[in-house]
Amino acid sequence: MSISILAVDDSASVRQMVCFTLKNAGYEVSEAVDGMDGLEKARSKHFNLILTDQNMPRMDGLTLIRNVRALPHHKKTPTLMLTTESSDAMKAQGKAAGATGWLVKPFDPQRLIDVVKKVVG
Amino acid sequence: MSLDISRFRHIYFAEAQQRLSTIETLLLELDVDDPDIELLNFIIHEVNSFGCSSALFGYTDLTDAAHALESLLAHVWGGDLPFRSEMIDTMLAAADVLKAQLHAHRDGTPIDAAAVEAIRARLMTMTIAAMAAPHASYGLFEPSQAGL
Numbered sequence: 001m002s003i004s005i006l007a008v009d010d011s012a013s014v015r016q017m018v019c020f021t022l023k024n025a026g027y028e029v030s031e032a033v034d035g036m037d038g039l040e041k042a043r044s045k046h047f048n049l050i051l052t053d054q055n056m057p058r059m060d061g062l063t064l065i066r067n068v069r070a071l072p073h074h075k076k077t078p079t080l081m082l083t084t085e086s087s088d089a090m091k092a093q094g095k096a097a098g099a100t101g102w103l104v105k106p107f108d109p110q111r112l113i114d115v116v117k118k119v120v121g
Numbered sequence: 122m123s124l125d126i127s128r129f130r131h132i133y134f135a136e137a138q139q140r141l142s143t144i145e146t147l148l149l150e151l152d153v154d155d156p157d158i159e160l161l162n163f164i165i166h167e168v169n170s171f172g173c174s175s176a177l178f179g180y181t182d183l184t185d186a187a188h189a190l191e192s193l194l195a196h197v198w199g200g201d202l203p204f205r206s207e208m209i210d211t212m213l214a215a216a217d218v219l220k221a222q223l224h225a226h227r228d229g230t231p232i233d234a235a236a237v238e239a240i241r242a243r244l245m246t247m248t249i250a251a252m253a254a255p256h257a258s259y260g261l262f263e264p265s266q267a268g269l
Contacts, residue, residue, distance in 0.1 A: 012188065012192075013191075013192040013195060013196075013248070016188065016189065016192060016245065016248075017192075017245075017248065017249055020245045020249065021249065091260065094262075095262045099262065100261060100262060101259060101260055101261035101262055102259060102260055103259040104259065109249050111259060115259050115261075118261065119261070
């Protein structure tokens with residue numbers, strides 16, 4: 001069974017990059033345009049991993065992660081923050097929200113694949 | 122009341138054809154060594170408009186390929202990667218493919234999906250190179266605190 005990943009980012013180009021990279025690596029990837037869209041998709045479907053940007057309209061990445069954690073079927077789903085911010089404060093907030101880890105943008109495609117493999121195999 | 126957009130289809134085809142011609146002309150005007158930011162911005166706008174109107178009429182193959190072209194242009198515009206002559210070659214090739222597919226949609230002839238996907242992949246590969254950061258970093262929290 002394929003591993004399904006939800007990529008949440010308000011930047012269409014970043015979403016395309018993430019999807020292109022991960023699909024080529026054999027993963028099934030769905031897209032969401034912001035945190036709210038991501039939450040709606042996570043409510044209706046189980047994903048093996050959620051990758052999310054932080055700064056987005058309507059709902060940011062941290063809020064998305066907190067809400068996703070509250071969903072019974074996503075209580076233990078790994079979540080990675082794909083963000084331009086790598087400050088210690090941001091990492092602490094991500095950790096407190098329940099994120100599994102973080103990856104700084106702009107990302108190296110192979111690094112993204114490596115991190116995803118570490119998390120979901 | 123529903124709007125039947127099919128009656129506007131001929132306008133779309135004329136407009137899209139014009140946009141692609143403009144895009145080709147402007148790409149040829151770009152100076153590889155010192156690309157004009159305003160010119161790049163205008164080309165991006167034209168590609169974006171082409172993609173949006175194609176989506177409106179349901180031609181998502183054109184939209185997806187246009188989006189890949191727009192992404193590459195945007196990264197050049199944003200200074201994420203140095204402009205190279207092979208990029209212009211690829212962009213012109215993309216315009217050629219888009220034009221051929223546009224005509225196929227207009228004339229009801231077979232769509233060459235492989236050609237569209239091939240040019241999209243070429244554009245994406247170039248754009249991904251722009252996003253590759255030599256010092257990209259990541260971190261994983263302790264499994265016990267990460268919900269693993």
